[in-house]
Amino acid sequence: MSTPAIEAPARPQKPRPAASAYAGLLAAAVGLILFFLWSSTSTLQLDIGVARLPLYPILGALGVFAVLALCWRARTGPLTALGALAVIGVTWWGGSGIGFTLAPLWEDFDRGWPIIQEFLDPSWGFIWRVWDQWVVTLAMAVVATGIGCSVGLLLAMLASPVSSPSKPVSQAVKAINSVIRSIPDIGYGLLFVAMLGGTAAGAGEMAGILALIMFNIGIIAKLTGETIDSVDKGPLEAADATGSTLLQRDRIAVLPQILPGYSSYSLYVFELNIRASVVLGIVGAGGIGSTISVQLSHFNYSNISAIMIALVIVVLIVDYVSLTIRRRIT
Amino acid sequence: MIRFSNVDVVYPGGFQGLKGVDLTIDKGEFVVIVGLSGAGKSTLIRTINGLVPYTSGELTVGDEVVDPTSKGKIRRLRSSVGMIFQSFNLVTRISVLNNVLVGRCSSTPAWRSLLGWYRAEDKELAFQSLERVGIVDKAYNRASALSGGQQQRVAIARVLAQDPEVILADEPVASLDPPTAHRVLQDLRRINRELGITTIVNLHHLEMARKYADRVIGMRGGEVVFDGPVEEATDAAIEEVYQRSLTAGDAAPESAAH
Incomplete structure (x- = not known):
C-alpha cells in the first residue's frame, strides 16, 4: 500500500x-x-x-x-x-x-605544593574555635537581607512603570537603582570600612551590614522591578475600574503577583550575603572573612582550609533550605 | 442615565475609535452592543468609566459629566460603575473573598487596604455578593482553583460589591463554553432585573444578544449604525451592521474589519 x-x-x-x-x-x-x-x-x-x-x-x-x-x-x-x-x-x-x-600551573607546581599539602590537612578544631564569628556572619546576613530587601521592594515599585506614580518618578528611581547596582559589594565594603573604621575600630560588623544592604538593594530592585514589569495587567485594569488608588492597586493587584518571585529573590540574596560577607571580612568588615584575613596574614593555611570547608557546608545548607522553600512558594 | 452627545475618541496613534456617537441609555436598561471586531464596541464601553478618555463631545453618567482629566472625579465615577472583562481579570493568587473585596477599594482607607484588614460591613457586602452569584462556598478558595465560569461569577460579585449603578461587561462570555456563557448572562440579566442596575454588554453571539437584550446597539467603524429594541434586530438588520452575510465564511469585508 x-x-x-x-x-x-x-x-x-x-x-x-x-x-x-x-x-x-x-x-x-x-x-x-x-x-x-x-x-x-x-x-x-x-x-x-x-x-x-x-x-x-x-x-x-x-x-x-x-x-x-x-x-x-x-x-x-x-x-x-x-x-x-x-x-x-x-x-x-x-x-x-x-x-x-596555563603554563605556570605546572611549571611552578613545586612552589605551590607545600601550601596545597597544608590545605589538604585542615585543622578541624579551628572551625569550633571561631564559632562566634560564624554567628556574626549569619546575623549580618539576616539583618542585611531584611533591611535590604524591604528597601529594594520599595525602590522596585517606584521604578517600574507598572506600579510607579508617574513616568518621571520611574525614570529617576531607575537611574538611582543603576547607580546603586554599579558599585560592587567590595566597593561598598571599602567605603563603609573607611567611614566607620572597620574591625580594628570595632565597627566591622556595622560596616559589613551597611555594605551588604546596599548590595542587596541593587539586586532586589533590579530583579523585582523586572518581575513587576511582566505581571498580568488584567487585574490592574480591574482594580482601576473599581476606582482604587495607585497604592491600593499596587497592594492588591501587583503585590500578590510578584510575591513568589520576590520571596525567592530574597532567599537568593540571603545566600549571596553569606558568600559576600567572606570577601567583605577581608577588607575589614566583620564576620568570618576577618578571621580568614587574620589567618592568611599568618600563613596558616590549614586553618583557612578548615574555614573554607565549613563555609562550603554552610553555603550548601543555606542553598538547600532556600531551594526547598522556593519550591514551595512558586 | 448615560448620555453621549457627539462623542469622539481619537487614540494617541491617531486611530479614531468613536465617531460622533449620540446615545442615551436609561436607568435599568439591559443593552447589548454588537459589531465586528474593531468596530468600537470596547472603546464605547471603556469611555463610560474613563478607561479610554474621550477627546471631544460630552458624556454624562448620572448627573455628572465624565471628566477624563480629573483623576479624583474619574475615581469617584468608577466607584459606581462596575466592569466585567473577557479574561475575568482576577488576582489568581489570592482568595475569592479578597478578590471580591477589591470592589470595596474606593470606600476603604488606604491603611486598611495595605494591611488587608477590611471592615466587617465590607466583608458582609462581599459575602452577600457571592451569595447572589451562588458561589459563596468558594469564598476562601484561591481564585486560580476555580473554573472559567466560576471565575467570571467572582468577577460579577466583585462588581456587585461596589454597589454600582451601572455594570459594563466587555465580552464577558467570549472565553466560556456555551452552557457556562448562558449561565453567566442569566446571572447578569437577573441582577439587572432584581437590582435595577443599568447593564451594557458587548457580545459576539447574536443568538445570545437576542435572548437577553432589551435593546441592541450595532456598531461599525466607530459609529452607531443600529439602535433599537431587540425585536427590530432581525438578521437583515444585523447583516446591515456587519456589512456581510451572517453565514458566509469567506466573504471579503468591505470596511470596518481592522
Whole structure:
C-alpha cells in the first residue's frame, strides 16, 4: 500500500551563502592572521619538530580557519560568520595582550605544593574555635537581607512603570537603582570600612551590614522591578475600574503577583550575603572573612582550609533550605 | 442615565475609535452592543468609566459629566460603575473573598487596604455578593482553583460589591463554553432585573444578544449604525451592521474589519 503523493511544489533547500561573500570573509581572516603576527609581542614558541613557530599567532590562525570552515559547512550566513570571526579575533587579542597561558600551573607546581599539602590537612578544631564569628556572619546576613530587601521592594515599585506614580518618578528611581547596582559589594565594603573604621575600630560588623544592604538593594530592585514589569495587567485594569488608588492597586493587584518571585529573590540574596560577607571580612568588615584575613596574614593555611570547608557546608545548607522553600512558594 | 452627545475618541496613534456617537441609555436598561471586531464596541464601553478618555463631545453618567482629566472625579465615577472583562481579570493568587473585596477599594482607607484588614460591613457586602452569584462556598478558595465560569461569577460579585449603578461587561462570555456563557448572562440579566442596575454588554453571539437584550446597539467603524429594541434586530438588520452575510465564511469585508 502506498500513500498517494501530495501535489506540491519542490521543497526549498537551505540557501547556500554567496561564495563571493565568503571570499571576502577569507580575506578578512588572512588580514586578521597578519594582524596576529604583527601585534604579537609574546616570545613563546611552538616546537613542531621541523621549525619553531610563534605560539599565539598560530593558535589564532587555527581558530580563525576552523571557524570559517565550520560556518561554510553549516551554510551560515556571511554576517553570522563575520560575527564568529570577530569573537575569535577579540578573544585572541585579549588573551595575547595579557599573555594568557596555563603554563605556570605546572611549571611552578613545586612552589605551590607545600601550601596545597597544608590545605589538604585542615585543622578541624579551628572551625569550633571561631564559632562566634560564624554567628556574626549569619546575623549580618539576616539583618542585611531584611533591611535590604524591604528597601529594594520599595525602590522596585517606584521604578517600574507598572506600579510607579508617574513616568518621571520611574525614570529617576531607575537611574538611582543603576547607580546603586554599579558599585560592587567590595566597593561598598571599602567605603563603609573607611567611614566607620572597620574591625580594628570595632565597627566591622556595622560596616559589613551597611555594605551588604546596599548590595542587596541593587539586586532586589533590579530583579523585582523586572518581575513587576511582566505581571498580568488584567487585574490592574480591574482594580482601576473599581476606582482604587495607585497604592491600593499596587497592594492588591501587583503585590500578590510578584510575591513568589520576590520571596525567592530574597532567599537568593540571603545566600549571596553569606558568600559576600567572606570577601567583605577581608577588607575589614566583620564576620568570618576577618578571621580568614587574620589567618592568611599568618600563613596558616590549614586553618583557612578548615574555614573554607565549613563555609562550603554552610553555603550548601543555606542553598538547600532556600531551594526547598522556593519550591514551595512558586 | 448615560448620555453621549457627539462623542469622539481619537487614540494617541491617531486611530479614531468613536465617531460622533449620540446615545442615551436609561436607568435599568439591559443593552447589548454588537459589531465586528474593531468596530468600537470596547472603546464605547471603556469611555463610560474613563478607561479610554474621550477627546471631544460630552458624556454624562448620572448627573455628572465624565471628566477624563480629573483623576479624583474619574475615581469617584468608577466607584459606581462596575466592569466585567473577557479574561475575568482576577488576582489568581489570592482568595475569592479578597478578590471580591477589591470592589470595596474606593470606600476603604488606604491603611486598611495595605494591611488587608477590611471592615466587617465590607466583608458582609462581599459575602452577600457571592451569595447572589451562588458561589459563596468558594469564598476562601484561591481564585486560580476555580473554573472559567466560576471565575467570571467572582468577577460579577466583585462588581456587585461596589454597589454600582451601572455594570459594563466587555465580552464577558467570549472565553466560556456555551452552557457556562448562558449561565453567566442569566446571572447578569437577573441582577439587572432584581437590582435595577443599568447593564451594557458587548457580545459576539447574536443568538445570545437576542435572548437577553432589551435593546441592541450595532456598531461599525466607530459609529452607531443600529439602535433599537431587540425585536427590530432581525438578521437583515444585523447583516446591515456587519456589512456581510451572517453565514458566509469567506466573504471579503468591505470596511470596518481592522
